[in-house]
Amino acid sequence: MKLKKVVELLDANILNDCYSQDTEVLSACGCDLMSDVLAFVKDQALLLTGLVNPQVVRTAEMMDMKAIVFVRGKTPGEEIIDLANEAGIAVLSTQHPLYHSCGVLYSEGLYK
Amino acid sequence: MNSFKVQYTIDGEDFSVAGEASRKLKKVLQSLGVDPQIIRKATVAMYEGEINMVIHADGGVIDAEITPEKIHLFLRDKGPGIPDIALAMTEGFSTASDNVRELGFGAGMGLPNMEKYTDYMNITTEIGVGTTIEMIVNTSLS
Ligand SMILES: Nc1ncnc2c1ncn2[C@@H]1O[C@H](COP(=O)(O)OP(=O)(O)OP(=O)(O)O)[C@@H](O)[C@H]1O
Ligand SMILES: [Mg+2]
Numbered sequence: 001m002k003l004k005k006v007v008e009l010l011d012a013n014i015l016n017d018c019y020s021q022d023t024e025v026l027s028a029c030g031c032d033l034m035s036d037v038l039a040f041v042k043d044q045a046l047l048l049t050g051l052v053n054p055q056v057v058r059t060a061e062m063m064d065m066k067a068i069v070f071v072r073g074k075t076p077g078e079e080i081i082d083l084a085n086e087a088g089i090a091v092l093s094t095q096h097p098l099y100h101s102c103g104v105l106y107s108e109g110l111y112k
Numbered sequence: 113m114n115s116f117k118v119q120y121t122i123d124g125e126d127f128s129v130a131g132e133a134s135r136k137l138k139k140v141l142q143s144l145g146v147d148p149q150i151i152r153k154a155t156v157a158m159y160e161g162e163i164n165m166v167i168h169a170d171g172g173v174i175d176a177e178i179t180p181e182k183i184h185l186f187l188r189d190k191g192p193g194i195p196d197i198a199l200a201m202t203e204g205f206s207t208a209s210d211n212v213r214e215l216g217f218g219a220g221m222g223l224p225n226m227e228k229y230t231d232y233m234n235i236t237t238e239i240g241v242g243t244t245i246e247m248i249v250n251t252s253l254s
Contacts, residue, residue, distance in 0.1 A: 034163075035221035038156050039228070051216040055163070058131035059216075062138065062159045064152055079128075087135075 001025055001110045003067055003090060006046065009104050010094040012069060016081050019090040025066050027112035030102040034059045042112060046105075050098050052076050054083055061087040071098045116144065116178040122162055122189075124171025127215060134159035137176055144178060146251055153229040154183040154249040160222040161187045161245055167212045168192070169243060178251075182231075185247040193239040201227065 004021035007014065027042035032051045037059050047060050048069045057080055060068050067090035070076055075093055076084075084091045094101055118140060120133035138155040158174065165172045169191020177184040194200045201223050208218030227233050232248040 032216055033219040033221075034216040035160065035219040035225060038160060038225050039221050049216075053215060054128055055131055055216055058135060058159065061135060062131075062152065062156045064148065 001105070001108070003092075005108070006067070006069070006105065006110075007092060009108055010069065010092070010096055010101055012092040012094040015076065015091040015093055016085055018085060018088050019067075019092070023066055023090060025110065028102065028105055028110050030098050032098075037063065046110070048098060048101050048105075050074060052080065054080055056080070057083040057087060057089065060084075060089055065089060067092060069094055069101065071096060071101050116140070118176050118178075120174045120176075122165045122171040122174060124166055124169065124189075127166060130163050130166040131159055133174055134162050140176075141178065141183070146178070146183075150183070150249060150251050154185070154247075157226045157229040157233075157247050157249065158185055158187070160226050161185070161247070163217060164222055165189045165191070167208060167215075167217055172242070181250065181252050183249045183251060185245075185249075187245040187247075188242065189244075190242040193241060193243055194235065194237040195239060197235050197237065 003023040025046040026044040028046040029037055029040045030048040031037050032049055034055055045065045046067050047065050050071050052074045070093040073095045134155050141151045169189035172189030175186040199205055203224045204220040206218045206220035212218045230247040231250045234246045237243040
């Protein structure tokens with residue numbers, strides 16, 4: 001699924017310059033526990049989380065993830081945005097809760 | 113590629129920088145042209161270990177040695193030690209505080225992940241003295 005479609009489906013805001021509408025995500029992981037994310041072995045993945053701290057970005061970076069969606073209207077601070085910029089990871093935010101966000105993406109075909 | 117050694121000091125006081133050493137190693141491995149899948153395995157394992165050093169052991173030192181054949185990691189801390197290694201290795205076992213859980217850790221998946229992503233892992237620990245974890249990820253593609 002292209003990031004453009006993720007943004008549309010989640011009415012998401014784009015929070016940094018690493019976003020490119022043609023970036024392709026092949027799988028997604030919705031989680032607030034970072035070690036569960038780190039147990040997840042998929043390529044070109046998207047991380048959806050309600051947790052907001054620098055470890056979210058570092059975790060996504062270790063896993064070579066392409067984008068992070070902060071759910072339930074959580075907005076990350078500058079430090080988090082800077083880390084994501086350095087890592088080349090797109091940062092999005094949506095008002096929708098985690099369960100809803102995952103459900104929408106899943107039903108639209110992002111189910112790996 | 114010759115053998116390459118690097119050492120990182122892990123600050124046990126400041127959670128906000130936990131994981132920085134693993135990011136730095138990732139950059140080193142990328143600059144050495146190591147295969148991305150191998151980099152992911154090694155840096156995820158180190159990251160879990162680094163976070164553990166911060167949340168369970170007041171920091172420590174990580175030595176990494178990269179040779180053409182393998183990535184060799186030594187994580188040393190002077191923390192409380194691990195009373196029962198087999199129990200600590202069980203998926204879901206965690207002594208993390210509620211504070212740590214609020215930060216997104218404490219699933220009890222770190223040590224199992226470290227074992228999963230490495231080709232060799234050995235824990236030596238002594239109560240009240242500290243813990244050393246040695247990990248190897250083979251880089252030679254077979
Ligand atoms: N370096 C260490 N020093 C002392 N105790 C440790 C150390 N590393 C792990 N432990 C102990 O082993 C337990 C299991 O560690 P593990 O990394 O698997 O889970 P966790 O850190 O609690 O949660 P997670 O890694 O999923 O965020 C910890 O809760 C802690 O009690
Ligand atoms: Mg851990």
